[in-house]
């Protein structure tokens with residue numbers, strides 16, 4: 001009588017050996033519900049949809065048995081760690097830009113995507129993220145969330161801009177955003193500048209006056 005691992009088919013004489021046994025297929029099943037693994041799995045599906053035009057939906061087992069598994073899971077975990085904004089859109093962008101999968105976890109590539117993405121995202125998503133940022137700041141500092149750009153630490157706020165938490169929509173269309181901008185030192189300005197491309201944003205606001213009015217009004221009402 002023997003005990004067989006139903007993940008790798010290896011057999012054992014003692015049940016206790018099977019229980020402590022560990023193999024890659026078993027590990028992959030055990031980590032299936034981790035957020036990073038799930039994001040990797042969704043990216044793998046998207047990859048097949050967009051690149052291979054494959055209509056047949058891939059299962060998790062297909063994914064776990066794929067030679068791409070490690071690369072996609074690494075990417076999914078990267079998305080979790082750096083809090084990628086809109087991971088499905090990021091994957092579409094990577095595929096459209098023909099970025100090779102070994103480049104997908106590079107910060108420089110994510111920055112390139114983010115600067116592009118912030119220019120086209122819906123303003124409701126912009127506002128939602130700003131409000132979330134304000135509430136997080138309120139939780140950690142005890143101040144009112146709508147004051148985050150007014151009284152927040154300028155290095156932390158600089159980071160909030162380059163990580164996309166605070167969009168140029170918010171900086172340019174709120175009183176506290178303008179204040180924040182005028183208080184930055186040269187070094188901080190250089191960091192946020194690629195995100196705040198004045199020529200682009202001026203044209204954007206001119207082309208979408210209703211969106212700009214909406215953002216301005218919402219932020220004003222909220223006390224930003």
Ligand SMILES: [Zn+2]
Pocket residue numbers: 005006007008009010021022023025026
């Ligand atoms: Zn096994």
